[in-house]
Amino acid sequence: MTLVKSVLAATAFALVTSTSAFAQRADLVLGVVLEPPHLDPTAGAAAAIDEILYANVFEGLTRIGQSGEVLPALAERWDISDDGKVYTFYLRQNAKFHDGSAFDADDAKFSLDRARADDSTNAQKALFAAIDTVEVVDPYILKVTLKRPQGSFLYNMGWGDAVMVAPESAATNAEKPVGTGPFKFENWARGSSITIVKNADYWGEPVALEKAEFRVIPDAAAAVPALLSGDVHAFPMAPVGEVLEQFKADPRFEVVVGVTEGETILSMNNGKEPFNDIKVRQAIAHAINRDEVIAGNGMGGLGTPIGSHFSPANAAYEDLTGTYPYDPEKAKALLAEAGYPDGFSATLKLPPPPYAREGGQVIASQLRQIGINLEIIPVEWADWLSTVFKEKDYDLTIISHTEPNDIDIYSRPDYYISYQNPDFNAVIEELDVTADEAKRNELYRKAQEILAKDTPVGFLFELPKIGVWDANLEGMWHNMPVQANDLTKVKWKQ
Structure with a gap:
């Protein structure tokens, strides 16, 4: 300093x-x-990719504006069937790729089929799971038929993971x-x-x-x-x-x-001991003083406390920060009930951002007070993506999930957090087929409440x-x- x-x-x-x-x-x-x-953007989970390329270099059928609204992009307009399953996109007829080749419905079909293919490397493959068929009606009309109605489909098509690419250059877009x-x-x-x-x-x-x-x-x-x-x-x-x-x-x-949409969390590997025990996770939740974490997060003490995986800026947000209030004595009691009266040791892998590196020091100090001793392991971003996100080789980590409205990540069976809850999955499945905004908000709140209670991660703050x-x-x-x-x-x- x-x-x-x-x-x-x-x-x-x-x-x-x-x-x-x-x-x-x-x-x-x-x-x-x-x-x-x-x-x-179609082959990686790192937010840093979209931060440079989204809307600047790559575009999707739709795009998300600065107020979170869905806007036309390479599709200038669209029709939706009465049953909510068929989307007909009318594409811009003067769009070209940077190599001079024209963008048309064949490219759009290629992009969507590639993203949802069995061998797809798309980090958000779940965005395309509802698609049944993609058809070229004519060179500038694309018809997408869904397996079921999906209230968020147009929004999903505005993610960076859904941008349009050409078959001639898709293989070399990484470089x-x-x-x-x-x-x-x-x-x-x-x-x-x-x-x-x-x-x-x-x-x-x-x-x-x-x-x-x-x-x-x-x-x-x-x-x-x-x-x-x-x-x-x-x-x-x-x-x-x-x-x-x-x-x-x-x-x-x-x-x-x-x-932002950045839910900053203390991720726990629910797929390994002792973090597969809800009492251990509850103990960690009780040991976290969010105000202290925010004060020492390396971001000038800015950030809004959260108690579940949802942005306070969203209309469906519910303040659940009181679910497990800061209580070190209660945390120690829960550890004892879980079979760890003397605590345990674990690793905390921290990627480069200040909220992780500096916030991690605060978290380690707080958990030490209840007997959990953390070995802090600084890792570079590429290492975090490979060892933590892909290989699930970690105990604890701190990361900000900046994807929009991404509460569904906890329902993904192979996700790095390794959290499993059939009741939560059922809420997400219902949310996926619900278009009514009031009903969607109700389901969002229900999903937040399940996560807050189960505390698969330590919910810290919304990234400013x-x-x-x-x-x-x-x-x-x-x-x-x-x-x-x-x-x-x-x-x-x-």
């Missing part, structure tokens, strides 16, 4: 930039905390992404930055920016001087910690604290979106309903 404040003081007067100097500017440098493992968006991929300097440039042949409204560089800057010690010096113009999720208040007081910057950017910029998203840094409306003020 001393280093960051020293850098702040030393550079506070170094940036002297007038509004007119930026008037004609068309380039942008954004800071991001995590580097994506690859660049294919050289080819989409239909308003920006084209230009360069990936591994470990440093990813650059995209304006697509002059874009089918829709052209973007104002000619070039955008996403620069990987993982911590406050580097992020603060990068912003102050002007090397980085914007940090949509700024890891500036306690220095945030000083940015708020500096007229050169705009600071916006918004909301702390944006810091040059005051001369406009069009940056204030909230993050999807894991995206959408640059389609971003420009320098004239």
